Amino acid sequence: MAANPIQIVPLRTEAAAPVSAPNLTYRGGPLLGAVQVFTFFWGDAWQHDPQAGLLRQVNQFFDYVVSSPLLDQMAEYSVPGTAIAHGANAGTVTVTNPPPAGTPVADADIQQLIQQEIANDPAVAKPTPNSLYFVYLPPGVAVTKDGGASCVAFCGYHDAIGGQVFYAVMPYPDCGGCSGGLSALDALTSTSSHELCEAITDPIPGQGWYDQKNGEIGDICSWQTKQLGVYTVQLEWSNAAGKCI
DSSP: OOSOOOOBOOOSOSOOOOSSOOOOEEOSOOOOTTOEEEEEEESGGGGSTTHHHHHHHHHHHHHHHTTSHHHHHGGGGOBTTBOOOOOEEEEEEEEOSOOOSSSOEEHHHHHHHHHHHHHHOTTSOOOOTTEEEEEEOOTTOOEEETTEEBTTTBSOEEEEETTTEEEEEEOOOOSHHHHTTOOHHHHHHHHHHHHHHHHHHOSSTTSSEEBTTTBSTTGGGTTOEEEETTEEEEOOEETTTTEEO
8 A cells, every 4th residue: 555545636637547447455444334424614604605505505415415326336345244325414513713824724724623623512423433524615725635735736535533533625616626617516516425435435545445556436436427316426436337337
């Protein structure tokens, strides 16, 4: 496995061909059998339109997607002891204190926010083995991770705090590289579905279902999208089908 196993979403470009014939193999780590999504919307901007309307739409997306055919696709990656099935949208909060001003938000800031909210806000669902916390940043706020920055090196990522608290980070798609001509909602649901499926099948990056040369289930199919209900989602790799579906 590479020294840095964290798979970050590349800039939205034409989908590149996989390095070699993809095949995800299970590395023995945890999986999210019944994902429990909880969303954080960080910053005052999410209380005002148009972001307030977008917040509602993103939460409606999670209401739908966690019990949709996209989750049914994940069932092929079940293992003895963990059957991957439908999940739930466990709740949402808007964190009104602003992100650090003047500099990009670091991944360490994201982790601190999640841990503080879990500890101090009774409205925040406590972590379980199936919990997945999504953090949405407001317009104009970049995030840095492992020497890269959003809109330059990636459009979103997922990771784990201490190997136990699983989370995903969604910068606002207000740059061309991360919007790809899509509406803000479509860009967010596409990238969110990518990270959702990766976090379910590989919550500690590189320790679940992983392909040494091609990465995680979403990396193999980056920027290939389809309509699922009224939402735009990304295709995901299927070992059983041998293609992105």
